[in-house]
Amino acid sequence: MKKSTQTLLKSSGPVFSHTHLTDEAVAEFRCEVFTFYQRHGRHDMxxxxxxxxxxxxxxxxxxxxxxxxxxxxxxxxxxxxxxxxxxxxxxxxxxxxxxxxxxxxxxxxxxxxxxxxxxxxxxxxxxxxxxxxxxxxxxxxxxxxxxxxxxxxNLPVVFIETNIRRVFIHFFFSGAESVTDAEILPLVERTLDRENPRVWYWALMDLGTELKKSVPNPNRKSTAYVKQAPFAGSDRRIRGMILKYLIVTFPAREKAIAAQVSEEPARVRRILAALEGEGFILKGKDGYRLAE
Structure with missing residues (x-):
């Protein structure tokens, strides 16, 4: 008996076989993905x-x-x-x-x-x-x-991104401990709706987003999974603050920038050097400014 989409979302075991994917299973998988998209797709983007x-x-x-x-x-x-x-x-x-x-x-x-x-x-x-x-x-x-x-x-290309990866791991590999993209790619190609890849990928991505809310993140099983470092207190946050400051205040000297972002001068100096080396900012006699 065909399972409902909500049942498939909550399933704790593999719904489809990744080693023996029949035409019937492909058709059922597509139907479930498209049904979800028709009911819950993010159509307002x-x-x-x-x-x-x-x-x-x-x-x-x-x-x-x-x-x-x-x-x-x-x-x-x-x-x-x-x-x-x-x-x-x-x-x-x-x-x-x-x-x-x-x-x-x-x-x-x-x-x-x-x-x-x-x-x-x-x-x-x-x-x-x-x-x-x-x-x-x-x-x-x-x-x-x-x-x-x-x-x-609307080209029938084959690719993986985080939400697509999450869908295939959930439906085909939920019993596995570790999954590589090399294992997932043949399934993406096999199940691809070549007549309308644009909508198919939209549907996969929206289903992947829902899975993130509904089940423990399947992507933790992926060998490509990397947990993002906290933003607060990171160099990335300080870099953003510096660039935002230089949009409206330029040229600006190192001391003023350090005071603006409330960070130790040595750390700010290191980040400024990195930003300059990457071509984001320029250093002149009167201070720093954004590169043009």
Missing amino acids: LWRHTDDPYRILVSEIMLQQTQVERVSLRYPAFIVAFPDPATLAKAPLSEVFAAWQGMGYNRRAVSLKKCAEKLENEHKGKVPCDPQVLATFPGIGPATASSICAFAF
């Missing part, structure tokens, strides 16, 4: 209501390390400020950082601007539909490149 490849590229880079709720708040204003690659490519980095505030991992903002420059300089402002080409862009690895191609061009 702006980037799901466009087929503009540039806007989808922006959303995918934003979503790499930031929760959907926060991206939903920042994405609309970012697109208004930088509606196309040409506008973003020409924009001062300070303006890009200002629009990025609240997203975290500011390196992605730099990568996104460099992507826009590469699009303008090498691709006539058009996002390429080849994931191997996209994977050469700053800040875009194979998985993000494939996700852009799936969502922007």
Whole structure:
């Protein structure tokens, strides 16, 4: 008898076999995933209501390390400020950082601007539909490149990200102690809806998000799992505070920056050196400022 989606979500054992996946099982798995999506899918995301490849590229880079709720708040204003690659490519980095505030991992903002420059300089402002080409862009690895191609061009590419991984571990490997992406990828390819990969991947990701709330995180079984370090008190937090300060106050000397972020001068000096070495900021005779 076919189980309900809610029963499948709460199942503590493998629902489908990862070693012997029949056509019937593939059809049942797809049905369950699509049924969940029809009932509970996140249909209010702006980037799901466009087929503009540039806007989808922006959303995918934003979503790499930031929760959907926060991206939903920042994405609309970012697109208004930088509606196309040409506008973003020409924009001062300070303006890009200002629009990025609240997203975290500011390196992605730099990568996104460099992507826009590469699009303008090498691709006539058009996002390429080849994931191997996209994977050469700053800040875009194979998985993000494939996700852009799936969502922007509806191409039947095969990739794994955290929510997709969670779905396959839950449904196919919940009895396992350790699971590699190499074991998951053939299942992703086997079950892929090649007629409508865009919606299929949306459905998988939404189901993966629900699983995170419903069951102990299946991704802890993944060999790719890395627990994120606490944000409070981290260098990452201080880096963000420094960049936010330099958006509106520049040039600024090291002493003033240390006072602003309330940290030991030696630690601030080390972080400033790292930011300068990575091209985020410039040091002049009168102090630090954002790189342009």
